[in-house]
Amino acid sequence: MSKTTIKTFFIYCFSALFGSSLAFAQDQITMEAPTEIDAVPQVIGGTPADPEDWPATFAFSSGINACTSTLVGPQVLLTAAHCVNDGAVGTVVVDGRSVGFTCSHHPSYAADFQYDVALCLTASPIAASIQRPYETLSRDAGFPSIGNDVTLIGFGCRQPGGGGPSGSFYTGVAEFVRINGIYLTTIGGAAVCFGDSGGAAYADLSSGSRRIVGVNSRGDITTRSLLTPVAHHGVLSFLIGWSDANNVEICGVSTGVTGCRP
Numbered sequence: 001m002s003k004t005t006i007k008t009f010f011i012y013c014f015s016a017l018f019g020s021s022l023a024f025a026q027d028q029i030t031m032e033a034p035t036e037i038d039a040v041p042q043v044i045g046g047t048p049a050d051p052e053d054w055p056a057t058f059a060f061s062s063g064i065n066a067c068t069s070t071l072v073g074p075q076v077l078l079t080a081a082h083c084v085n086d087g088a089v090g091t092v093v094v095d096g097r098s099v100g101f102t103c104s105h106h107p108s109y110a111a112d113f114q115y116d117v118a119l120c121l122t123a124s125p126i127a128a129s130i131q132r133p134y135e136t137l138s139r140d141a142g143f144p145s146i147g148n149d150v151t152l153i154g155f156g157c158r159q160p161g162g163g164g165p166s167g168s169f170y171t172g173v174a175e176f177v178r179i180n181g182i183y184l185t186t187i188g189g190a191a192v193c194f195g196d197s198g199g200a201a202y203a204d205l206s207s208g209s210r211r212i213v214g215v216n217s218r219g220d221i222t223t224r225s226l227l228t229p230v231a232h233h234g235v236l237s238f239l240i241g242w243s244d245a246n247n248v249e250i251c252g253v254s255t256g257v258t259g260c261r262p
Helices: 233-246
Strands: 029-032 055-059 066-073 078-079 089-094 098-107 118-122 149-154 171-180 183-187 198-205 208-218 222-231
Touching: 029 233, 055 089, 078 098, 078 208, 089 118, 118 149, 118 233, 149 183, 183 208
Parallel strands: 029 089
Antiparallel strands: 029 055, 055 066, 066 078, 078 118, 089 098, 098 118, 149 171, 149 198, 171 183, 183 222, 198 208, 208 222
8 A cells, every 4th residue: 555646546456457357366366474574665655564463464366466365254354356256266374274265256246346345265264363363344334433544454566556566564544534335435644556455444443452344445546545344234244144154253243253353
């Protein structure tokens, strides 16, 4: 994420570079958590992120393209639909252990590309720990409020227009300014860039903890970002239905899940 200048606002975080909404080829996706702080800025307007503070965040790629994802339950990874094919398969590496997964788009994504969210089901549970808790989603459609800060996180590029290297782990703060259709719009401070797609956007609770409020979807690659809100009724119904159908738990969505960030 970083500041960039581009004329078209409603773009996908990959489409400006490659001409269309890209999805990774099946059987080639690999996800892995960062292991050290990178000294080179990435998130537009951001600062280096300490992997110890974001242990459930993963970079992933198909070899030539990259996105960001988040572990939100024992067998659930959250990302953007434009990052993966519907039905795409891959491997996530957690603490040296490789686990296979299969991804599913929000069913309305193909119709208008607005429900830009996907869930990936791992073949076996990934154990949480004090050091690596699952991140928790917010179910409150009124949170955050207009004017509140939102923390953006990802492994994307750092220059205006999408130039420069990517792959480093960065975070930054932007202001939530309005709802644009289904999307939460942030402006100023940090902004999403190519490679940040699929990363979680967070808001802080009064208790000092945090909740996922959105998924990085689109932006002007300068100062504005559009986030798919996880508490939107159309998104939340997908999360609930998918978890029920697959008999798996999502932190903040399902009840009684252990290992979630409090």
